[in-house]
Amino acid sequence: MTRPLTLTGAVTAVTGGGSGIGRAAALAFARRGARVAVSDLDLDRALAVAAEITAAGGEAFATRVDVTREADFAAWRDAALDRFGQVDLIMNNVGVLALGAPESLPDEAWQRVLDLNLMSIARSNRVFLPLLLAQGHGHVVNTASASGLLAYGFDRLPYVASKHAVVGLSEALALYLGPRGVGVTCLCPSGVITNILEQVTVYGEVASSPRAPDHPVVPADTVGDLAADAVTQGRFLVLTAPAIHDELAARAHDLEAYLQARISEQTP
Template identity: 60%
Template structure:
């Protein structure tokens, strides 16, 4: 099952910068009509304006993914302007960084609300449309920190990204037989403005884990567009992560022991 981006209507959250912006550009470059959303409405509008260089029809909206009403507004806007929704990319994430004992409960609640429950809200809003038409695609942005156990210095982020991976895997089993594709993007190092979404607590602990190459956001956007077109599930920005994942699966205790030893 492949997915035709040309003429499709794509909704992208967190599209005002970084991976979301790059993915919106890649979708538009392939002929998709794009609904650009971001918490910062001005940023969303600026990206929508950029997409004109590809001859793509686009609209923008300010959208807080912790607000169900905002997502419903985006859905209704897409239907009013383009008559349908074919592709939904859930791409919003924030980080609380610091030792596990120093990150307060309210920080955990905020990260869970933004990183995980935003996907749940999106599913409630958009999946009925995709299922009714029997076609479409969902992209959830997770992280290699959601595949591998190295992110103890950002534990709420790590926990929610593991949850997004599991949610996406289960959704693929449910949606693919119904004609709706699912991809899970797991970036490693990407040059973005993610630092704007980081809150620090206590004394930062040095992370333990593999060092993956840093790539530019535009190449990640192309990866996402190709992955959607080819209906691939796991999208990695660093193929080295696949080797780490195989090693982890073969022997978890040995893998953890190796990480601890390598980073002392």
């Protein structure tokens, strides 16, 4: 079990908080008594979410943050400290997709996805972890994906690679931060009703994924509640499709057999 965090009175900072899972998590944290620093590249969306929270009786403010800029993270952290005096939780939630056949994806597709999905967490770590470590408590939530656990999405290879990296990063981070009083949660949703399609770049013709799991598509609000509950319960892995556990067990038991079976499903 990772270290739980009481959200009542805590200060939570959420990237990509203007829509989708980020918005849902910001609202879920607020419903549990947290004060929220909402950030998004689209300031109007962040302002709207902060207004929702304050209209419901909570405390929140909004900041425009470009997660490719470490200076934006630092300015946002300082704004949260000025406003609330502390930061207890950072949720790294920004994610984008590049679609295309593996042999057709240019460097720019890889660079954009890795910069936003993975390197943004490295920047966040440098800005926020010293604060959490100094105070000896806190929590980090990293939004990965079921695609970071099961590599079925060959039509979105940079996304799969980035989310696998986020899962591994989060696990290693939990080993480092746990003994120091800071918890880590890795959020791995399957299908979620969000506006991520706005962030999709398509390169050439896109073939369908070989075998996307038959998992239910859930509302973003459900995922937000799952993330908030995991923080308060001290859970590391959060899934929206519990059936993934069985597939992960089969894969771990015999990776060769598992992969050959998946390949056979696609053989004409």
